[in-house]
Amino acid sequence: MEHGIYLDNAATTPVSREVAEAVMECMLHNFGNPSSLHGMGLRAEKRLKEARERIASALGVDSEGLFFASGGTEANNLAIIGTALARRREGRHCITTRVEHPSVLNTFKYLEKEGWEVTYLPVNENGVVSPDDVRRAMRPDTVLVSIMHVNNEIGSIQPIQEIGRVLKAQGNSAVFHVDAIQSFGKLDIKPLQWGIDLLSISGHKIHAPKGIGALYIRKGVKIHPLLWGGGQEKGVRSGTENMPGIVGFGEAVRWLEGKADRGYLYRLKGILVAELTQRVPRAVINGPSPEEGAPHILSVSFPGIRGEVMLHALEEKGVYVGTGSACSSRKGHMSHVLEAIGTKKDVAQGAIRISISYLNTEDEMRQAAQIIERCVKELEGFVRR
Amino acid sequence: MERVALLRYGEIHLKGLNRPYFERALYNNIVNALKPYEGVTVKKAEGRYYVENIGDDPRIFDSVAKIFGIISFSPALKVEKDVAAIQKAAEVLVREVMEAKSSSPGEKITFKVESRRSDKSFPLNSMELSPKVGAYLLRSIPNLKVDVHHPMITVNVEVREQAYVYCQVIPAAGGMPVGTNGKAALLLSGGIDSPVAGWMIAKRGVELIAVHYHSFPYTSERAKEKVIDLCRILSQYCGEIKLHVVPFTRIQQELYQKCPHNLLTILMRRFMMRIAEVVAHKEDAKALVTGESLGQVASQTMESLCATNDAVSIPVFRPLIGMDKIEIMDLAKKIGTYETSILPYEDCCTVFVPKHPTTRPKLEMVREAEKLVEGDKLIEEAIANIEVLNVKG
Numbered sequence: 001m002e003h004g005i006y007l008d009n010a011a012t013t014p015v016s017r018e019v020a021e022a023v024m025e026c027m028l029h030n031f032g033n034p035s036s037l038h039g040m041g042l043r044a045e046k047r048l049k050e051a052r053e054r055i056a057s058a059l060g061v062d063s064e065g066l067f068f069a070s071g072g073t074e075a076n077n078l079a080i081i082g083t084a085l086a087r088r089r090e091g092r093h094c095i096t097t098r099v100e101h102p103s104v105l106n107t108f109k110y111l112e113k114e115g116w117e118v119t120y121l122p123v124n125e126n127g128v129v130s131p132d133d134v135r136r137a138m139r140p141d142t143v144l145v146s147i148m149h150v151n152n153e154i155g156s157i158q159p160i161q162e163i164g165r166v167l168k169a170q171g172n173s174a175v176f177h178v179d180a181i182q183s184f185g186k187l188d189i190k191p192l193q194w195g196i197d198l199l200s201i202s203g204h205k206i207h208a209p210k211g212i213g214a215l216y217i218r219k220g221v222k223i224h225p226l227l228w229g230g231g232q233e234k235g236v237r238s239g240t241e242n243m244p245g246i247v248g249f250g251e252a253v254r255w256l257e258g259k260a261d262r263g264y265l266y267r268l269k270g271i272l273v274a275e276l277t278q279r280v281p282r283a284v285i286n287g288p289s290p291e292e293g294a295p296h297i298l299s300v301s302f303p304g305i306r307g308e309v310m311l312h313a314l315e316e317k318g319v320y321v322g323t324g325s326a327c328s329s330r331k332g333h334m335s336h337v338l339e340a341i342g343t344k345k346d347v348a349q350g351a352i353r354i355s356i357s358y359l360n361t362e363d364e365m366r367q368a369a370q371i372i373e374r375c376v377k378e379l380e381g382f383v384r385r
Numbered sequence: 386m387e388r389v390a391l392l393r394y395g396e397i398h399l400k401g402l403n404r405p406y407f408e409r410a411l412y413n414n415i416v417n418a419l420k421p422y423e424g425v426t427v428k429k430a431e432g433r434y435y436v437e438n439i440g441d442d443p444r445i446f447d448s449v450a451k452i453f454g455i456i457s458f459s460p461a462l463k464v465e466k467d468v469a470a471i472q473k474a475a476e477v478l479v480r481e482v483m484e485a486k487s488s489s490p491g492e493k494i495t496f497k498v499e500s501r502r503s504d505k506s507f508p509l510n511s512m513e514l515s516p517k518v519g520a521y522l523l524r525s526i527p528n529l530k531v532d533v534h535h536p537m538i539t540v541n542v543e544v545r546e547q548a549y550v551y552c553q554v555i556p557a558a559g560g561m562p563v564g565t566n567g568k569a570a571l572l573l574s575g576g577i578d579s580p581v582a583g584w585m586i587a588k589r590g591v592e593l594i595a596v597h598y599h600s601f602p603y604t605s606e607r608a609k610e611k612v613i614d615l616c617r618i619l620s621q622y623c624g625e626i627k628l629h630v631v632p633f634t635r636i637q638q639e640l641y642q643k644c645p646h647n648l649l650t651i652l653m654r655r656f657m658m659r660i661a662e663v664v665a666h667k668e669d670a671k672a673l674v675t676g677e678s679l680g681q682v683a684s685q686t687m688e689s690l691c692a693t694n695d696a697v698s699i700p701v702f703r704p705l706i707g708m709d710k711i712e713i714m715d716l717a718k719k720i721g722t723y724e725t726s727i728l729p730y731e732d733c734c735t736v737f738v739p740k741h742p743t744t745r746p747k748l749e750m751v752r753e754a755e756k757l758v759e760g761d762k763l764i765e766e767a768i769a770n771i772e773v774l775n776v777k778g
Contacts, residue, residue, distance in 0.1 A: 312602030382641055382737075 004318030051250025154287030155297030212245030
């Protein structure tokens, strides 16, 4: 690959050639505004509809329920603040977990400042929340439960289906929001069958460009808009549609469907883990076991070698990984996710996140493991004593 | 009626026969600093400079305020030497100042007019000109009142080769024109202190080059970018900076493996100084500049500074030596480096910071410890791999 071995796909993915071509075509030729009355507007509207249908069908939902936004962060904000505003007269209590993405956690922090009460559920050592804890946290005034599907730092998978069942059994009218930004395109998600009311997805995690995401809103669920303007997206999200992004998003979903071999990612991950544990026996895997976690995310520590140093040593040799989430790696303090699963400080400081995509190969996994081994050997001599 | 800026210089006045040298240097620095603004011209006059054709871009005044050697400046209007034109210009400026002041309606704004006439052929002397302008202002602008003792607005009228009118005197950077006091090498880490130290020395007319130590993979490319950004901010004051990025990983690793850990920081500092000294000699710089402040950290105790100083024979300037951290931070905010300095990228990697550094190192012990590595060879290797970047704001 022209950029070395890229293993930071949970941060963002390269846009696939097919997607890039579709986006280019949309920018150069079919650049109309879907709201325009002339033919070019109509053609744009048609493409908008096509993309919406394609993405909705990948989720097994009605395309009427899919609303485009600027990305995962906006989709999460719209879901949480939009629900809070729409239901502020019914109750002011929300439930979430301690391991959510900052675009969820910080949105709830904002709501707390505005007078809402938020319960942050703990997770076990694998980073998994218990459906029983969700049930116990429910109150008559609970209006929103927001739980991510796949954790972006350690890849733990939350039991969304069971939580959906628990919520239904409660008979409470709380809205169930799922941040599926890391899982969309990699794991099955069935909003209708699992009792999900709101679901956030993002384009650039699945080889579409940055700047496009969507929120699925189940029919009948009320959301208060955050942006006001020309009433696009049925007034839920005003603003001229990001057509290149939307077309790219739709194309990426089509491209993924062609690749639908979900086993492929697990196979790559398996090779990487096997090679790595054999070559570097002191490597510590954080969070769920490789088979229990998501197929594309692996958090691994080399205690004594700081994750950031390891990351830079690897990049020198052409291997690109992350430390925790791209959003938190620059802040210097311990990851809230690793803290929540009880990781010791020296292990947490040594964590790197390896995340793979359908564009990676088996051979890259073997090479990466070799290079990691070399870096560990080089840096071991300078471990802090 | 034309908008101009009137720039006054300070300390150069005190110079004797070599005053033209300083004035020329300052002129060149002004021209360089204003290069980004198309069409602007700079004119030298007695005790001041005029910047003409400044248009309406307000950023030009920010640039002017950063030129060392200029003590204050005034946005002014240049008009014909004609009483009516001067009156009109005064009215425009007073209205502008009143708008900016946004006083409550009905409140009286006090003012006075001060005139100077260096062109004695002008028919009115200054005692006659001021009342004429003042009376006109009272007639044309409501809510004005004369107060010659404590006016809120002072309208200055100067009749020279042309007439100049201005209401504001804005303090500028002060100091001496950069380049009139030699060249020095600044050890620039990326923290809060070293950019401030560089700024203070540049203020005294010194041209700066910078030396930065890069420890990839322990410090990242972003840490280097941050130092480039800091140079860019500094260069707005002192012109283009030649930045030397020195690969430092190997030296740190050698020290870590071979020397007593409690002396690591001090040994590292000595190597930094020695390398900077070599760079300074090559670049014809006559001193080193560091951001050290007495007692701030273990490597900045009196004993540590002595041990650091011992590594080189070139003079080392430490302008922050007597300043508190909070004072340094305030200055960093004022000059605009603070926000960049606090970006959280590692500069001197924590991996190599000893848990218990010696705060009072014995010079003999330090010298002995240093012999455990092949210093000259390591330094030679580092110097051979220096990356040089010319950075400009």
